[in-house]
Amino acid sequence: MRDSPRTLRRNDPGDAIRTIAERYGEPESYCVLGGNVASVSTWRGISFEDQYAAVTRGAGVFPCGGMYYLSVTGPHASDVLNLLTPRRVDLLEVGQAAFVVFTTPEGTVDTEGVVLRVGDDGFHVSIGGEARPPTWLHDAIDHHPGTRVEEVDISSFNIKGSARLPAMAALLAEEFATPLARLGRFRGLRARTRWGARVWVVRTLIGVEMWAAPEDIHLAWRAMVAAPETYAPCGWDVLATYRLECQEFSFFLCPLDIHRGTHLFDVGLGHVVSARKHPPYMGFEALQKPAQAGGRMRIAGLRPTSPDAPCRTVGERLFGGASDGLTGYVTSAGYSPRDRRALCFAHLPVDVPPDGTVRFEDGTTWSVVPLPIPPVRKGDEAP
The missing domain is CATH 3.30.1360.120 (Probable tRNA modification gtpase trme; domain 1)
Structure with missing residues (x-):
């Protein structure tokens, strides 16, 4: 507020x-x-x-x-x-x-x-x-x-x-x-x-x-x-x-x-x-x-493949998983100067692969990454 x-x-x-x-x-x-x-x-x-x-x-x-x-x-x-x-x-x-x-x-x-x-x-x-x-x-x-x-x-x-x-x-x-x-x-x-x-x-x-x-x-x-x-x-x-x-x-x-x-x-x-x-x-x-x-859910890290992706807000809904429907939400969000892009923690169901992807309502796709969220590496950028 x-x-x-x-x-x-x-x-x-x-x-x-x-x-x-x-x-x-x-x-x-x-x-x-x-x-x-x-x-x-x-x-x-x-x-x-x-x-x-x-x-x-x-x-x-x-x-x-x-x-x-x-x-x-x-x-x-x-x-x-x-x-x-x-x-x-x-x-x-x-x-x-x-x-x-x-x-x-x-x-x-x-x-x-x-x-x-x-x-x-x-x-x-x-x-x-x-x-x-x-x-x-x-x-x-x-x-x-x-x-x-x-x-x-x-x-x-x-x-x-x-x-x-x-x-x-x-x-x-x-x-x-x-x-x-x-x-x-x-x-x-x-x-x-x-x-x-x-x-x-x-x-x-x-x-x-x-x-x-x-x-x-x-x-x-x-x-x-x-x-x-x-x-x-x-x-x-x-x-x-x-x-x-x-x-x-x-x-x-x-x-x-x-x-x-x-x-x-x-x-x-x-x-x-x-x-x-x-x-x-x-x-x-x-x-x-x-x-x-x-066994119902887990916390994962989220990182966009593009540094231009907008910052997210706590509570935003995520879609994907086996049903390709509503699958989770953002619990913490912020901008990372280290990675030069936004990052998130999120609650996800266990059927979302540890190296999978999820998308926001605006269609932006983010990668699921392990915790603690590792620094971005060469090759993680979008082609």
């Missing part, structure tokens, strides 16, 4: 948008995420090209105001979380994090997030997607009524790009530079900012995040906006591009690409089912037989 949304939920607790707008101008456009959470697509005063350069060769910073944070504490905190996901949360050490998919009884995606163990009996959970607690949280608490679960007043931001670690280090007190440089993936560091605030810094697979009280995240944004030579604020348009080009893993978002209609094994998330995890946990029976589970 092009106008400022009238009603936002948990949009910007760190006041990042207003702080960024003071230097770069008002947002050019907004996008609506899940759960009526809106965020900025891009800003008037910082080009897509500059944002793309930051996330590929520098430090691009994304506000995370739409996230939902939970604190889970008590002797059975890990047991409560283990009831909600097929991943073994109890194996995390203090300071260790993990990407977690919370599942439904059918073995599909309820929501997703990052779990960080902050103490022997305590966890922080950062939930994306629709910015809400896992649906069956209260049922899990009923099994362990002594566990305390509450929403935490935390905000965050995420830095991506090759200079992300030194960019984060510049916000911290000097003594944390070396521990941050040595921080492993999916590890958290309890640190102090250079203005004295206590924060968690969490390194993920492709980014580094700061989790802190909203007033401290606000001060971090003040510092970053004042240093445009180091930090570039980024919006959801460039995030879509970054996700489509990502080679480290298939970078899906909930509820765009994965949701309650997508079985874990259909969408390539079988790796989040921990080996030898014992029941009960949500979706256990549905996740025991991967060969029989799901």
